[in-house]
Amino acid sequence: MAGVASSSRQRSKIAPYLMILPALLYLGVFFVVPFFSLARTSLSSMGGSVYLPTLTFSWDFGNYLDAFSTYRDQIIRSFTYSLVATLLCLLLAFPLAYVIAFKAGRYKNLILGLVILPFFVTFLIRTIAWKTILADDGWVVTALGHIGLLPAEGRLLSTSWAVIGGLTYNWIIFMILPLYVSLEKIDPRLLEASKDLYSSNTRAFRKVILPLSMPGVLAGSMLVFIPAVGDFINADYLGSTQTTMIGNVIQKQFLIVKDYPAAAALSMVLMVIILVGVLMYTRALGTEDLV
């Protein structure tokens, strides 16, 4: 930050405000105002006919109660699936990020490139590929059947596990990268020091690596959990009617059923829960590790 204070010449007090103005104005109109529209819709009541519905603003908090009672299962499912997917991402990403940071040597950049590469294929097409991999007559189901590891349904596709697997796969990259960044910052001499002081590998991991990788773990968990909790594609492509999530309901109510107040109320609930989490995070750790 040394260079920042040094050059005050040619800089007026209003310059920074002029520079941030276009973006703030745009986000004000097309990010903040939409949330007022959403909030207003969530408190409106539907009237008119099926063909020409009208929305009347009426402080109708009943929409929220209805959303909670009608879609309780989907809300619980979304949070459970996303939590399990986040934990799976952490379990899978940690060894890979660790190896890239400490063991890859001159192949570090190559492996990082390889990690990012699959995500150049459209998200939807990757999810369709999982449909093929998890198909009832596919080799994965056959192999798992032989060793007796299939879930109770006797298949993978259309089960909760397929949806959780899809969520895990599609967002694992956001766990790998922040984890790698925080592991990479660890000075290897700290590990050598812990060895010199006779700590075992496990102890060195617990006392040095794990605490120092916490910013990456937290940032990664947030970056996986948030898109996962609002997703409806994985539940739609890989799941069944028994595995629908909040996203599926919001999408269906908005675009097919056109029950705008109910869908808006559900969206608000989701947003508020996440916003509280994010603000707690940025208060504690700032925005630097997040992006």
Add this chain to the structure above:
Amino acid sequence: MTTQAGAAVATAADQVDHPAKTVKGSPKWGDILLRVVAALVLLYLFLPIFVIILFSFNDPKGKFNYSWQGFTLKNWANPFKFPALTDALKLSLNVAAVSTAIAIVFGTLVAIALVRQRFRGQTAVDTFLVIPLTAPEVVLGAALLTLFLDLGWATGYVTILIAHVAFEISFIAMTVRARVRGFDWTLEDASMDLGASPARTFFKVTLPLIIPGIVAAAMLSFALSLDDFIITYFVSGSTVTYPLYVNAAVKASVPPQINVLATAILVISLILLGVGTLYRRKRIDA
């Protein structure tokens, strides 16, 4: 890739240039196990990609390209067989280019202000810019749709552009910010001490310094726009982008040309990535 993706990718890319650190020590069982697990995870990341490439050579009998029927080259010989698919891809490329061109201006200005200037409310602006990155796409799409409904705007090309610019700004701002932080800004003072005007300083010193960051941010923004499904789904009306075409295909019929184009995009990205790396290496060597 979702909205949060690119920023994380950008941060990791920043770390790439650091010299390799390796903990010395003889390989042990735990070490070997760790490497095996890491290799398996990497394989897992590629599993669907192998399937996508393999199935671009499939000769499906029915409407769906989900099970292997036989090898053929005819999908590759005729990648643009479905005009609707080609049109959707063209539209997506158009939306990605136009929205990125708009968002890059807004995003870069904010990023430079955040790094170069000290002003009241800086922390608030910082937090405000992060919030769009953390809003679930389904909520952002829903919120934008309620706004367009309130305004009585018909959804289509323009509303898709508006939505894409909205989610790209934060990303570009964060990516450029991460990239330009830590530059030696005294070079600007040096330039002006040597008698250059502020405009000349900007074009000859500042811009060349920040251009790599801007290019990286633009590439990310382009990729995100091209891949966005959820937000676009809410604000598209009857307009069909590439991901929207794919989604409709899943419900009706999946032509193997989808796999052909996906593989082609992957190969082109790979080439661009390779060229970019070589170019950077050459510049560093020179």
